[in-house]
Amino acid sequence: MTTLVASVLLTGIVAYGVFGGADFGTGLWDLTAGGAQRGARPRALIDHAIGPVWEANHTWLIFCLVLLWTGFPTAFAAIMTTQYIPLGIAALGIVLRGSGFAFRKVSMHTAEQRLNGVAFAASSVITPFCFGAVVGGIASDRVPAAGHGDPLASWLNPTSIVGGVLAVLTCGYLAAIFLTAEAFRAGQPDLERWFRRRAMVAAVAAGITALSGLFVLDHDAHRLYVRLLHVGWPFIAMSVIAGTAALLATVRGRARLLRPLGVLAVAAVLVGWGAAQYPYLLGSQLSLTDAASPPATMTALGVVTVAAAALVGPSLVALFVLTNRGRLTG
Amino acid sequence: MVTMAAHGPVSQIAVLAAAGAPSQLLPAREQMAFTLGFHIVLVPFGVAFTFLMMIANYRALRHGDADSLLLAQRWSKVAAVLFAVGAVSGTVLSFEMGLLWPGLMERFGAAYGIPFAIEGIFFFLEAIFVAIYIYGWKRLSPWLHFWSGLPVVLSGIGGTLSVVAANSWMNTPGGVTLRDGRVVDVDVAKILFNRAFWYEALHMLLAAYVVAAFTVAGVYAAGMLRGRHDRYHRIGLLLPLTVGSIAIPLQILMGDVIARKVFDIEPAKFAAIEALPDTSTHVPEILGGVLIDGKVRYGISIPNGASLLSGFSPSTRIRGLDAIPAAARPPDRLVSIVHLAFDVMVGTGFALLGLAGWFAWCWWRSRLRNPSRWFLRATAISGLIAVLSLESGWVVTEVGRQPWTVVGLLLTRDAVQTSGNLWPLFAGAATVYAGVSAGAVFALRALRRRWAAGSDLATPYGPEDEPEPVSVA
DSSP states (O other): OOEEEEEEEEHHHIIIIIIIIHHHHHHEEEEEEESSSTHHHHHHHHHHHHTTTTTHHHHHHHHHHHHHHHHHHHHHHHHHHHHHHHHHHHHHHHHHHHHHHHHHHHHOHHHHHHHHHHHHHHEEEEEEEHHHHHHHHHHHHSSOSSOOOOTTTTTTTTHHHHHHHHHHHHHHHHHHHHHHHHHHHHHHHHHHHHHHHHHHHHHHHHHHHHHHHHHHHHHHOOOHHHHHHSHHHHHHHHHHHHHHHHHHHHHTTHHHHHHHHHHHHHHHHHHHHHHHTTTTEETTTEEEHHOOOOOHHHHHHHHHHHHHHHHHHHHHHHHHHHHOOOOOOO | OOOOOSSSSSHHHHHHHTTOOOOOHHHHHHHHHHHHHHHHHHHHHHHHHHHHHHHHHHHHHHTOHHHHHHHHHHHHHHHHHHHHHHHHHHHHHHHHHHHHHHHHHHEEEEEHHHHHHHHHHHHHHHHHHHHHHHHOOTTTTTHHHHHHHHHHHHHHHHHHHHHHHHHHHSSOOOOOEETTTEEEEEEEHHHHTTTHHHHHHHHHHHHHHHHHHHHHHHHHHHHHHHOOOOOHHHHHHHHHHHHHHHHHHHHHHHHHHHHHHHHOOOHHHHHHHTEEEEEEOOOOOSSSSSSTEEEEOOEEEEEEHHHHHHHHTTTOBBGGGGOOOGGGGGOHHHHHHHHHHHHHHHHHHHHHHHHHHHHOOOOOHHHTHHHHHHHHHHHHHHHHHHHHHHHHHHHHHHHHHTTTEEEEEEEEEHOOOOSSSHHHHHHHHHHHHHHHHHHHHHHHHHHHHHHHHTOOOOOSSSSSSOOOOOOOO
């Protein structure tokens, strides 16, 4: 049951990473879209694309937090008493992101829109960096099982920096391919090209960061490095293949193939990290079994998961289908 | 049943009482109070405002009523803004469970987390269907669109029940087996349906409806005060006012039952509510006043009132603060806060009941055809009064639990973060929330101005190519 709950947690992290990540990534392109005149159309597309879905995608984060503190409370407390600085920043970043986005939509003047837009976009970059850094700190063994680890070194270290930068680039990449597909669907070829170019840049940057990150891991988080190459290699290989195929699809302008390939490339990395970490939850500090709540709690979480799959699953599909068919408009 | 091994918590308190409060207790409590106090105002708009929207939507479809349709559409735009802020400020609370109270989560996450896991499902459903509803006006068939709102209302109720299950568990914990201070087994049903669950949950749910209804009614009353007596404003006033006027008497009846439940099940909280230093019979009900050195000063005393209200007889014995072990007894300052907050809650509740009565009378006399300016003024501020009532009620239950986080099992001082310094986080949260509040006010005003100018179109991002709309006074 512990492994089951852990895999549900990993599924939540992957879903948040991919869908929530894509929403965050739109902030990167929003931020760099240029002045009010030039950036108007990309920003309108971004608004149109994530408006209906971002809250549902955001809920994956709540789901992960709840699973972690209920299923593995020791680990939750250890993370929160160690990495409270990046997590505090991330929490406030989430508030700014969501509010800025919602307010910009209804504000009437360029100045107000700009202010709200900057709040939305800047926090969309800072928050994924913090999450990436937190994951880096956990993966590189910097969160002790008893908590109260080094508040700075646990997220300002080589692995965390790689994690943070990779998170920002990956989010940007996902956003760019989602928006390319969205522009294709909306019949806006110039915007499709605009986002395709950005998808290529982000893909190459994320690829380079990931590969150089392996060298950093070799020195900074050796256990993870070894495990990634021994246990996680099928996932890493899958990510490389899917990522390359996605890049080719981008170059060739195959908008339909983009999303599944890009999602696969990113999801595979996250699953690979989970596999490399197994059977530990915090680096090699705390095992899943040691962190797990009593069996009755784990069973309850199993039941909740089944109920969630039965209720939330079809609803999410309905939301995505309606969005993709253009039935949800502002 | 809570089973405890070795030493009871009271002996732990005695040891800790000498140690002084942990340094992060103050900022942690301030930040929790601040962020939760902010979030709780948004809750009614996620939970109950959507219900008002559904009624307007139903009227629009059933009777082909264009004004109701416009109201429902505009309300959904307001709900979109408030729901977004509520969703993210709720997320902050999730982080704060760990950032501020790691001791609570580490020790009781296995039990306390379960209601939140259930809440996760409702929150997911709410986020999904709110989006479908808000963005579905144009391209879904009208009735399909209407029904997509139903899961929003239902998951709002489910979410409220789950979160309150967690909160009421802190007041009346049960369903956990402890060994050496660790949770080794849980009984899910006893955690969810703990002894305080039903009364707290119904009370909060009704409160959400009361706040949303009077706030929305207030907006249209204010519009009428500015001379807008069209049918649109009339429905905007009557619809929520009717819902609020049904909810408030129910709430007051509930409140009376709940007070006796608290008397029965949470005697320490009840002693604080009554600011009662010594256990006794013939206890007066004291309105207002503060507890200073074991005596309530500056209050108005109603002889035998408290005893009569709690047990229908002047000889009803009420346990006072002296029944609480000295080390776990809340200081006078906290008792006064709980006592006054309770009075404010009850007082504002009766003020709203008075408004509901006034409304009923006006309706019976003249179908509220020409509402007096005083009635409109009273309605215009009723939302603020309802919010004050909500906040006071929340203070009663939260401050009234102190010094415990989980009554009898975990002191707040043992739940608090001990690493680092929480003041910068609090400063950051205060700044961000101030900005968000200002942003929300600006955003809602922008919506109102746009509607007043007769436009429902979204403004495209980019330079303003249309002149600034003239605001209609």
